[in-house]
Amino acid sequence: MKIRFCGAAREVTGSKHLLMLNDKRILLDCGMYQGPRKESFAKNNAYPFDPRSIDSMILSHAHIDHCGNIPALSHKGFKGKIYSTLATKDLASYMLMDSAMIQARDMEYIKKHEKANKPNQAPIEPLYTVEDVKEAMTQFVGVEYEKAFPVEDGLAACFYDAGHILGSAITHFVVYDKEKNQRFTMAYTGDIGRRSLPILKDPQYLPQTDYLIIESTYGDRFHEPIEDVQAQLADIVNKTAQKGGKILIPAFALERTQELIYYFNELSKNKAIPQIPIFVDSPLSVKLSDVFKAHPECFDEATRKLIHGKENPFGFGTLKYISDPEDSKKLNSYKGPCIIISASGMAEHGRIVHHLKNNIEDPKATVLFVGYQADRTLGRKLVEGLKVINIFGKQYKVNANIVKMDAFSGHADRSDLIDFVSNIKGLKKIFIVHGEEQQSLTFAAHLKELGYDAYVPKFAEEVEI
Numbered sequence: 001m002k003i004r005f006c007g008a009a010r011e012v013t014g015s016k017h018l019l020m021l022n023d024k025r026i027l028l029d030c031g032m033y034q035g036p037r038k039e040s041f042a043k044n045n046a047y048p049f050d051p052r053s054i055d056s057m058i059l060s061h062a063h064i065d066h067c068g069n070i071p072a073l074s075h076k077g078f079k080g081k082i083y084s085t086l087a088t089k090d091l092a093s094y095m096l097m098d099s100a101m102i103q104a105r106d107m108e109y110i111k112k113h114e115k116a117n118k119p120n121q122a123p124i125e126p127l128y129t130v131e132d133v134k135e136a137m138t139q140f141v142g143v144e145y146e147k148a149f150p151v152e153d154g155l156a157a158c159f160y161d162a163g164h165i166l167g168s169a170i171t172h173f174v175v176y177d178k179e180k181n182q183r184f185t186m187a188y189t190g191d192i193g194r195r196s197l198p199i200l201k202d203p204q205y206l207p208q209t210d211y212l213i214i215e216s217t218y219g220d221r222f223h224e225p226i227e228d229v230q231a232q233l234a235d236i237v238n239k240t241a242q243k244g245g246k247i248l249i250p251a252f253a254l255e256r257t258q259e260l261i262y263y264f265n266e267l268s269k270n271k272a273i274p275q276i277p278i279f280v281d282s283p284l285s286v287k288l289s290d291v292f293k294a295h296p297e298c299f300d301e302a303t304r305k306l307i308h309g310k311e312n313p314f315g316f317g318t319l320k321y322i323s324d325p326e327d328s329k330k331l332n333s334y335k336g337p338c339i340i341i342s343a344s345g346m347a348e349h350g351r352i353v354h355h356l357k358n359n360i361e362d363p364k365a366t367v368l369f370v371g372y373q374a375d376r377t378l379g380r381k382l383v384e385g386l387k388v389i390n391i392f393g394k395q396y397k398v399n400a401n402i403v404k405m406d407a408f409s410g411h412a413d414r415s416d417l418i419d420f421v422s423n424i425k426g427l428k429k430i431f432i433v434h435g436e437e438q439q440s441l442t443f444a445a446h447l448k449e450l451g452y453d454a455y456v457p458k459f460a461e462e463v464e465i
Ligand SMILES: [Zn+2]
Pocket: 061, 063, 066, 164, 191
C-alpha cells in the first residue's frame, strides 16, 4: 500500500490523504484550504491526483477544513461512496450548503466591487454550487460507531469516537495488500478532541495499530484546564449584567455554539448567572443545534442524564434561537442586559459584525472571544487591543470591554496526544499531519525521544508501507 499526503501536510487546513491499495484509491477527507483568497483559490483547485480516479472516500468529521472540498471533487468526476458517521453526514449537508452560499455571496461582492477596478483580472469562480452539494450528498453512506464495514477489496474500516465535534471519528483499518500478501492495521485520527469537553464522549483508545496518521494542531502546546470555563463565564456575565450591558460572543456555528448553550444552561439552572435572555442569532447555528438534538447516541453520560431527566440542554427558558433577519435586527433596539451568541467566530462576516457595529462604542458592553483569532481578522484586531476599528467602511471607537478566554479548544494538546499514542499497542510508524510545520516537527521530535518512529511528510509526498 502507498499513502500520498495531498493536504494538511506541514500545515493545518485542506486535509486530504490518498491510500493506494490493490489497484483502488481511497481518499481520507477532502478538506478546503483556508487562507488568503488567491492562495486558497489556487490550492483548492489543484489536486495531486485525478478526482475521477478515486474509488471511495472516508470522512472524519464535518469541519470545512476536512469536508469542504467534497462537492468540488464530485463535480470533477468522483462518483464513489463517502463513508462517515451518521451525525457527520447530517452536519456535513448543512455545512456544505452554507459554504456554497457563502461562496456565491463572495462572488457577487467581487464582481460588483473588484471587477470595476481590475477588468482584466482572470475571474475567480466558486469551487462549487448548491447543486453540486445536493449531488455530493447522494454519495454519503452513514455508518455507526464501532461497526466494521468493507470499503474496498482488502480494506475494512471501523469508526471510533474522536471526541472532537459531534460525529467526529477516528478510522481504524484492517488492510490486506494482495500484491505483497501482507496483512496489517492502520488508523487515521482526523482531529482528536480533549477529555471532559461538554456534550461529547471522550476520545476512544484504539485496538492494535501498526501505522498511524495523527493530527498535531497543538503538538507542542498545553491548554488551560477546561474545569475553569464555567466560573470564568459566570464572572464575565455577572459583571456585564450588573452594568446593564450586552455580552456579545462571536462563535462558530458548529460545536462552540452548542458548548456555550450547554454551559449557559448549567449556569442558569444553578443560578450562577442572572435570568437574562440568551439569543443564538445565526440561521446555521439553529439548524446545527437541531442536528445535535437528533443524535443523542453521540452524547456523554452527563448530557444523556439531562435528556433522560426530560431536560433539554439545547433549549431552556431564557434561550431563544433566531433565524429570521428581521428578528435579528430587532435585537438592536433591545434594552437591558442580554447574551448574544452569533457567527462567525472570528467576526469576519455574519450577523455578529452588525451586533459589534451597534455595541462596540458602548462602555457597558462586553465582547467575549472564545476561539482562535487568525491574523488580520476583525476578531484579532479587537483581541490585540486596537482602540479604533473599521466596520463596513466606517470607523468606530472600541469602548466595550474586550475579553478572551483561552480555556476553550476542541483539539487535544500535547499531553492528550501522547496519552492517545501511548495507549496503542504495536505501533510501527507514526505519520504526523495537520499542524503548522513547527508544531508537527516538535511533536515528532518528542515522540522520537519516547522511542517511536515518527515522520512528518511533505505535501504530495508518497510513502510505501
Ligand atoms: Zn476539526
